[in-house]
Amino acid sequence: MLPASCLMAIPDERMTDDARRLDDSRAIERFLRTVERRALRMAELATRQREDAIDLVQDAMFGFVRSYGARDAGEWSPLFWRVLDSRIHDWHRRQRVRGRWFAWLDRRDEDGDDPLAAVPDAREPGPLARLADGEAALALDAALRALPLRQRQAFLLRMWEGLDVAATATAMRCSEGSVKTHLSRALANLRNRLEAHR
Amino acid sequence: MTTPPREPWLDRSLALLEQSAESLDAATLSRLNRARQAALAQPRQRHWRIGLVLAGATAVALAIGVGHRGFAPTQPQPADHAAAADGRTLDALAADDDSLELTEDLDFYAWLDAQQHDVDG
Numbered sequence: 552m553l554p555a556s557c558l559m560a561i562p563d564e565r566m567t568d569d570a571r572r573l574d575d576s577r578a579i580e581r582f583l584r585t586v587e588r589r590a591l592r593m594a595e596l597a598t599r600q601r602e603d604a605i606d607l608v609q610d611a612m613f614g615f616v617r618s619y620g621a622r623d624a625g626e627w628s629p630l631f632w633r634v635l636d637s638r639i640h641d642w643h644r645r646q647r648v649r650g651r652w653f654a655w656l657d658r659r660d661e662d663g664d665d666p667l668a669a670v671p672d673a674r675e676p677g678p679l680a681r682l683a684d685g686e687a688a689l690a691l692d693a694a695l696r697a698l699p700l701r702q703r704q705a706f707l708l709r710m711w712e713g714l715d716v717a718a719t720a721t722a723m724r725c726s727e728g729s730v731k732t733h734l735s736r737a738l739a740n741l742r743n744r745l746e747a748h749r
Numbered sequence: 750m751t752t753p754p755r756e757p758w759l760d761r762s763l764a765l766l767e768q769s770a771e772s773l774d775a776a777t778l779s780r781l782n783r784a785r786q787a788a789l790a791q792p793r794q795r796h797w798r799i800g801l802v803l804a805g806a807t808a809v810a811l812a813i814g815v816g817h818r819g820f821a822p823t824q825p826q827p828a829d830h831a832a833a834a835d836g837r838t839l840d841a842l843a844a845d846d847d848s849l850e851l852t853e854d855l856d857f858y859a860w861l862d863a864q865q866h867d868v869d870g
Contacts, residue, residue, distance in 0.1 A: 588770040612788035745758040
């Protein structure tokens with residue numbers, strides 16, 4: 552028969568595990584709260600569609616919690632952005648493949664439904680265009696959309712999200728040198744387009 | 750070392766980006782909240798558990814490998830058995846003249862056995 556001290560220790564141990572799990576969940580929730588709005592804006596700039604952007608952020612949250620939720624909190628930020636960056640790249644790949652199929656089907660069936668209806672509308676006002684500071688916001692939105700994906704991601708992660716070069720490289724799955732190159736080009740492109748709006 | 754001051758266009762752009770993130774509508778915030786709760790409700794990978802399973806699998810694989818190598822020299826293969834048996838038989842036959850005569854008279858003994866069966870039957 553177990554001594555009384557052992558019997559008392561079992562529930563205490565279980566409570567400690569539960570409490571730790573609850574603390575972990577709260578910490579992850581706090582972290583996700585701090586990044587989700589910027590994540591949505593980043594995805595929206597990439598997809599130009601609110602629905603797809605929300606889906607991407609949701610997928611990124613699932614992937615992050617499943618794969619990296621048990622990691623130390625200090626590692627979370629670059630890992631979350633890495634998952635989102637990966638989802639955004641996947642979305643672009645799917646769009647390219649879909650675009651090729653639609654182009655092929657369009658040639659075969661001229662009378663069918665317009666497949667381009669599913670392609671994002673370039674005239675749709677972006678996430679920034681809805682702001683009160685209309686002209687500057689429109690210019691920024693257009694300038695960010697005009698950047699190649701890697702340059703935009705480098706700019707947003709490094710300058711807006713505030714990741715250092717190493718963390719940005721982790722998030723973008725590339726070398727620190729590549730991050731510096733992408734960022735330098737992004738800043739040059741944005742400066743050219745936005746300096747006039749001072 | 751001091752960092753150079755940021756250019757005005759950059760400060761303004763970052764402020765606009767921040768403003769756009771803060772001005773999300775309630776419906777979108779609600780959807781983000783639901784997505785977050787759903788993500789938190791799923792099980793998480795425990796990396797130490799994965800490590801433990803991998804370490805266990807490696808240990809088992811090593812044990813099997815070492816055991817196989819350790820026992821292999823003491824366990825002759827079937828081909829070795831056959832070769833050794835053939836060798837021993839030939840040696841025994843070669844060393845014993847009676848055995849050689851026995852192999853030569855096998856037909857005779859087979860005939861004798863058949864005759865005996867006929868008598869018994």
